[in-house]
Amino acid sequence: MGMGDTRNERAVLDRPPLRVWIGRGIACAGALVLLAQAWQFVRANPVVLSAFIGGSVAAIATALGTLPVLFSQRLSDRVQDTLFGFGAGVMLAASAFSLVIPGIDAAKAAGTFGGGAWAAGGIVGSAILLGALALLMMDRLLPHEHFIKGREGHAARTLRRTWLFVIAIALHNLPEGLAIGVGYAGNEGMRGNALAMGIAIQDVPEGLVVAVALLAAGYKRSFAVALGAASGLVEPVGAVIGAAVFGYSAAMLPWGLGFAAGAMLFVISHEIIPESHRKGHEAFATGGLMVGFVLMMLLDTAMA
Numbered sequence: 001m002g003m004g005d006t007r008n009e010r011a012v013l014d015r016p017p018l019r020v021w022i023g024r025g026i027a028c029a030g031a032l033v034l035l036a037q038a039w040q041f042v043r044a045n046p047v048v049l050s051a052f053i054g055g056s057v058a059a060i061a062t063a064l065g066t067l068p069v070l071f072s073q074r075l076s077d078r079v080q081d082t083l084f085g086f087g088a089g090v091m092l093a094a095s096a097f098s099l100v101i102p103g104i105d106a107a108k109a110a111g112t113f114g115g116g117a118w119a120a121g122g123i124v125g126s127a128i129l130l131g132a133l134a135l136l137m138m139d140r141l142l143p144h145e146h147f148i149k150g151r152e153g154h155a156a157r158t159l160r161r162t163w164l165f166v167i168a169i170a171l172h173n174l175p176e177g178l179a180i181g182v183g184y185a186g187n188e189g190m191r192g193n194a195l196a197m198g199i200a201i202q203d204v205p206e207g208l209v210v211a212v213a214l215l216a217a218g219y220k221r222s223f224a225v226a227l228g229a230a231s232g233l234v235e236p237v238g239a240v241i242g243a244a245v246f247g248y249s250a251a252m253l254p255w256g257l258g259f260a261a262g263a264m265l266f267v268i269s270h271e272i273i274p275e276s277h278r279k280g281h282e283a284f285a286t287g288g289l290m291v292g293f294v295l296m297m298l299l300d301t302a303m304a
Contacts, residue, residue, distance in 0.1 A: 048243045051181040054196030055239030058180060061200040062173075062232030065207025066225045075212050077279045083205035084276035085285035088268050089292025090202035091176070095261040095268075097300040098195040099179060100124060102186050103257030110251050124258040131175075131262025138171060139270065170234050172271060175263035176203070177238020182256040184239070185247030198296040203232060 042048050075083075107120035176199050184192035211228035215221060246256030276285035 042240060045244070045247075047184055047247045048181075048240055050192065051184040051239040051243035051247075052236050054180045054184060054192065055177050055236030057196055058176065058200045058203050058235045058239075059232035061203040062207035062210075062235070063229035065204040065209075066211040066228035068208060069211040069215055069221060069225050069228070075208070078281045078284050080209050080212065081276045081279060081281040082284040082288040083209050084272050085288030086292040087202040087206050087288075088272040088276065088285075089289035089294075090198050090296045091264050091268050091272070091292075092289070093293045093296035093300065094179065094195055094198050095264045097297060098183050098198075099186075099257045099261035099264070100128070102183075103127070103254045103261065106186055106257065107254035110254065120254070123254050124261075127255045127258025128262035128265065130255075131259035131264075132266040133262075134259070135171070135175065135263050135266040135270075170231070172267055173231060173234045174238045175260065175267050177235035178242040179260040179264055180235065181239035181242025181244070182246050182253075182260045183242075185243045186253050186257045194299045194302075198299050199235075201295070202292060203235075207232065 042052050103124040104117075104120045107123045108117070180192075180196050180199060183195040207228050210231055211224045214224035214227060219227070242256065242260060246252050273285070273289075276282075276288075
């Protein structure tokens with residue numbers, strides 16, 4: 001038997017059996033059916049549709065931010081830390097002005113536990129703690145890899161680094177998408193638009209930083225851009241979930257707004273600020289945070 005025949009036999013043996021291809025085809029067909037049904041649900045609900053559009057804008061902004069990596073090798077550490085701080089400032093202001101304050105107002109309007117200031121503050125405060133706790137549990141249980149801090153989470157060593165980065169990016173972007181969805185559910189359209197716009201603005205430098213970090217980690221330029229752009233896709237998903245779950249119950253709305261705020265505050269404190277201060281550029285990171293905070297505050301108050 002010749003060497004060519006042996007290679008051909010090995011190639012045939014390495015091919016997945018027919019039942020595997022059939023199973024994959026069925027799974028793809030099922031996924032398409034689910035997506036079609038989900039899209040019908042989104043189109044039939046104006047609030048959910050608005051949240052989906054807002055989340056999609058944020059995802060597009062993330063993708064746009066990755067494009068400079070196609071033409072430039074890297075950003076300086078100082079610029080990266082400044083951009084991290086800017087994103088933290090936008091998210092911090094969004095948590096306060098677009099989530100916490102409307103959440104307290106919604107709790108008062110719902111009249112839960114008497115509707116007083118202490119009761120409303122207690123509801124939203126409890127929801128904030130629950131949101132932070134949920135992200136803490138995800139951070140502990142899901143394996144992921146930070147760009148600077150390294151690997152964390154259960155069984156992190158058993159997964160390829162690419163998927164560790166993907167999970168880390170999803171953990172970071174999911175609260176943003178959730179906040180957009182709950183923001184549309186809890187606010188009138190203009191304030192929901194302001195929240196989505198603010199998150200989209202900070203997603204541009206965030207997408208750039210993610211792609212640059214992937215490039216520095218040894219990935220190909222095209223792959224770094226593609227994965228950085230794909231990292232924003234979790235935001236419209238989170239937006240739809242947030243609007244669908246919390247948009248149809250006045251009693252649940254304060255909990256949803258507080259929960260989204262807590263999740264974002266956790267990401268700010270646990271992920272972004274430590275990353276921005278780790279290389280000794282605290283002043284630039286803090287300056288970026290202040291500018292981001294003021295920009296988001298102006299967007300929220302001017303469009304309210």
